[in-house]
């Protein structure tokens with residue numbers, strides 16, 4: 051059964067919802083290995099690394115998303131205390147990333163500024179470094195900030211829908227609306243800038259929800275990147291005791307995403323997969339590891355999704371051990 055579905059992809063045909071569901075239902079080790087191998091064979095690019103700078107954790111979304119350990123006051127394992135990075139701190143972080151050889155940086159921050167913090171970060175990064183730039187302030191963008199991000203030649207803008215299950219979204223993110231995130235994804239796409247938009251998995255969504263989500267993303271014409279993020283509970287949050295997303299579910303979802311989108315960048319943040327596990331997304335067809343932090347990074351980092359992150363030296367040695375090449 052799975053062999054027929056995988057042959058469909060190998061022959062260049064698109065997967066339909068039933069095909070995707072059958073892949074999610076894969077149970078035997080043999081089928082899972084075949085799924086991973088097929089996904090890996092489809093990846094046709096070098097491995098990209100993306101570092102990060104967190105602009106602010108002061109989030110005006112109220113109530114807070116139930117899993118959030120990033121916003122000020124949400125978790126003692128996260129940043130907890132409020133911060134707003136000064137221009138010099140953003141610049142020092144970006145310069146450090148550039149020196150380390152990592153080609154790309156993500157500038158992300160909490161919500162409530164209409165994108166002005168993202169625009170300022172884009173100005174600093176693009177005027178002072180040659181880094182490729184992704185900004186991620188979720189739905190906190192308006193038409194003006196989007197235009198300015200384009201003027202600073204921002205390469206990619208990320209707005210994760212996280213789940214397209216409306217009830218689940220409302221339950222997990224009571225201070226946000228799914229339709230706002232969809233609108234921003236459409237606006238990014240209409241602006242011509244590359245869109246990154248991903249799935250947060252392991253929070254109660256069904257396989258049907260994941261399949262619907264992957265197919266829904268096809269409507270965004272500048273979609274170039276899909277982050278796959280497994281849920282991990284942050285201490286002190288309402289979801290502290292909810293079980294973390296299993297590694298198997300994460301790698302299965304990464305592999306299926308590669309089969310549905312053979313040519314897109316599939317991103318796995320090191321905090322969500324766990325620094326010890328970064329080889330697994332690579333053997334499932336991912337081609338971008340995010341939140342990779344150089345040794346001499348000038349500030350403390352708490353990953354979005356979990357407080358840990360991948361150190362550059364360790365990540366590079368894992369990529370090399372697997373015989374893969376890094377994009378420089």
Ligand code: SF4
Pocket residue numbers: 109110111113114115118119120121159160161188
């Ligand atoms: S997940 Fe993002 S939008 Fe939600 S509360 Fe945390 S920082 Fe704010």
